[in-house]
Amino acid sequence: xxxxxxxxxxxxxxxxxxxxxxxxxxxxxxxxxxxxxxxxxxxxxxxxxxxxxxxxxxxxxxxxxxxxxxxxxxxxxxxxxxxxxxxxxxxxxxxxxxxxxxxxxxxxxxxxxxxxxxxxxxxxxxxxxxxxxxxxxxxxxxxxxxxxxxxxxxxxxxxxxxxxxxxxxxxxxxxxxxxxxxxxxxxxxxxxxxxxxxxxxxxxxxxxxxxxxxxxxxxxxxxxxxxxxxxxxxxxxxxxxxxxxxxxxxxxxxxxxxxxxxxxxxxxxxxxxxxxxxxxxxxxxxxxxxxxxxxxxxxxxxxxxxxxxxxxxxxxxxxxxxxxxxxxxxxxxxxxxxxxxxxxxxxxxxxxxxxxxxxx
Amino acid sequence: xxxxxxxxxxxxxxxxxxxxxxxxxxxxxxxxxxxxxxxxxxxxxxxxxxxxxxxxxxxxxxxxxxxxxxxxxxxxxxxxxxxxxxxxxxxxxxxxxxxxxxxxxxxxxxxxxxxxxxxxxxxxxxxxxxxxxxxxxxxxx
Numbered sequence: 001x002x003x004x005x006x007x008x009x010x011x012x013x014x015x016x017x018x019x020x021x022x023x024x025x026x027x028x029x030x031x032x033x034x035x036x037x038x039x040x041x042x043x044x045x046x047x048x049x050x051x052x053x054x055x056x057x058x059x060x061x062x063x064x065x066x067x068x069x070x071x072x073x074x075x076x077x078x079x080x081x082x083x084x085x086x087x088x089x090x091x092x093x094x095x096x097x098x099x100x101x102x103x104x105x106x107x108x109x110x111x112x113x114x115x116x117x118x119x120x121x122x123x124x125x126x127x128x129x130x131x132x133x134x135x136x137x138x139x140x141x142x143x144x145x146x147x148x149x150x151x152x153x154x155x156x157x158x159x160x161x162x163x164x165x166x167x168x169x170x171x172x173x174x175x176x177x178x179x180x181x182x183x184x185x186x187x188x189x190x191x192x193x194x195x196x197x198x199x200x201x202x203x204x205x206x207x208x209x210x211x212x213x214x215x216x217x218x219x220x221x222x223x224x225x226x227x228x229x230x231x232x233x234x235x236x237x238x239x240x241x242x243x244x245x246x247x248x249x250x251x252x253x254x255x256x257x258x259x260x261x262x263x264x265x266x267x268x269x270x271x272x273x274x275x276x277x278x279x280x281x282x283x284x285x286x287x288x289x290x291x292x293x294x295x296x297x298x299x300x301x302x303x304x305x306x307x308x309x310x311x312x313x314x315x316x317x318x319x320x321x322x323x324x325x326x327x328x329x330x331x332x333x334x335x336x337x338x339x340x341x342x343x344x345x346x347x348x349x350x351x352x353x354x355x356x357x358x359x360x
Numbered sequence: 361x362x363x364x365x366x367x368x369x370x371x372x373x374x375x376x377x378x379x380x381x382x383x384x385x386x387x388x389x390x391x392x393x394x395x396x397x398x399x400x401x402x403x404x405x406x407x408x409x410x411x412x413x414x415x416x417x418x419x420x421x422x423x424x425x426x427x428x429x430x431x432x433x434x435x436x437x438x439x440x441x442x443x444x445x446x447x448x449x450x451x452x453x454x455x456x457x458x459x460x461x462x463x464x465x466x467x468x469x470x471x472x473x474x475x476x477x478x479x480x481x482x483x484x485x486x487x488x489x490x491x492x493x494x495x496x497x498x499x500x501x
Contacts, residue, residue: 167422167425167426170425171418171422171425193393194393197390197393201388201390227396230396234391234395234396235390298370301373301374302371302374303374303378305378308388308390309381309388310377310381310382313377313378313380313381314374314377314378317373317377321373323368324370324373327368327370328370331370
């Protein structure tokens with residue numbers, strides 16, 4: 001039986017790309033013929049993926065199982081709507097457009113379009129996976145009545161066991177001081193301005209040698225990024241590094257040199273960097289919003305306030321209190337077990353089999 | 361890591377820290393991000409943030425550390441793939457080695473240009489300071 005994963009854009013090392021690769025391997029190991037249909041393929045995707053970029057509705061058979069990954073608006077939604085085969089959706093969440101409206105009308109439009117399409121598709125899939133309970137509730141609120149199960153994002157832990165980039169290590173290991181980190185594309189829902197506020201307080205009150213690394217792709221001409229640069233200048237805070245998109249060994253080096261992962265994001269369907277931080281024994285201080293608390297699962301310091309001084313004080317406590325730090329690391333390691341490949345594989349296979357049995 | 365860590369209630373510690381801060385300090389006054397106008401902030405960036413000596417120094421150091429391009433790469437894999445890759449590497453050596461040398465030469469030149477420009481800027485800054493003091497002296501006369 002053919003299982004086709006349908007995704008608008010397939011990129012090698014992003015969360016959805018990793019998940020598609022992992023699901024592909026699971027499907028093959030379970031005896032399915034596994035294919036990926038995507039209009040555009042970026043960066044180095046796994047070589048074992050059977051990817052098709054040139055396809056039409058006629059390429060789908062009635063006995064196919066189609067798994068549609070939803071994270072933004074796309075022309076594939078209408079194709080998925082029309083298909084008459086067995087349909088499954090994996091919902092990765094769509095950022096509310098209001099976050100983008102002051103800065104980026106194209107992204108705002110794409111998100112709005114994506115939400116409209118997701119609502120429109122509500123009766124089409126026979127079954128859905130959601131990255132988190134938060135995403136599951138989001139689907140329910142959009143009128144999905146089919147069975148929905150939570151399938152956390154598959155994170156290939158083994159890929160992280162490589163040497164960190166010596167260039168980054170050499171460049172930033174030349175002085176003492178706390179290193180704060182956040183990882184993610186520079187987008188307004190991630191609230192980088194709040195991270196900068198906390199950092200400004202932390203530097204002023206607790207550690208003048210501290211540095212802030214913001215690792216993630218940005219649009220250098222984009223008004224959100226420019227506003228952030230301007231904000232840093234207005235606050236007169238030094239040692240803020242917007243690194244841009246970095247290679248995987250560089251990303252690992254930033255995790256290695258960091259003392260705390262600071263997340264102030266207001267909209268996350270899962271938030272992979274929280275898990276990556278646990279993988280590197282890096283304590284997390286995060287604002288409690290959307291799926292953040294659920295993903296952390298008690299393994300980090302969760303705050304219900306955006307007060308920069310209070311958040312900075314918590315960061316300081318995490319840095320200085322060895323017992324607290326050790327407890328957070330210990331809980332992070334325990335939490336990682338919930339995201340191990342075998343655990344997620346078991347969930348995916350059992351739910352898929354259950355759904356297919358019901359279809360027959 | 362000892363077993364006592366299990367007894368630490370992270371949530372309580374966070375609450376305690378927040379209470380301590382609320383008691384000890386006044387809330388921090390920080391400019392609101394909303395005060396930054398996306399339409400005009402490019403001007404501020406140009407004026408205030410476009411140049412950073414530390415970023416320049418960091419980047420030049422980084423460039424220095426990676427300017428040498430080596431065509432040779434270590435090979436990983438099983439015995440058969442290692443053999444195949446070694447063969448490909450050997451067959452491509454005649455092409456890759458000169459390319460890597462050319463790239464290294466180019467990187468070296470571009471770094472030299474950057475360093476020369478930095479020195480030129482420093483020289484000009486010193487000259488500006490000297491001229492400014494001369495102007496001040498003349499004004500005082």
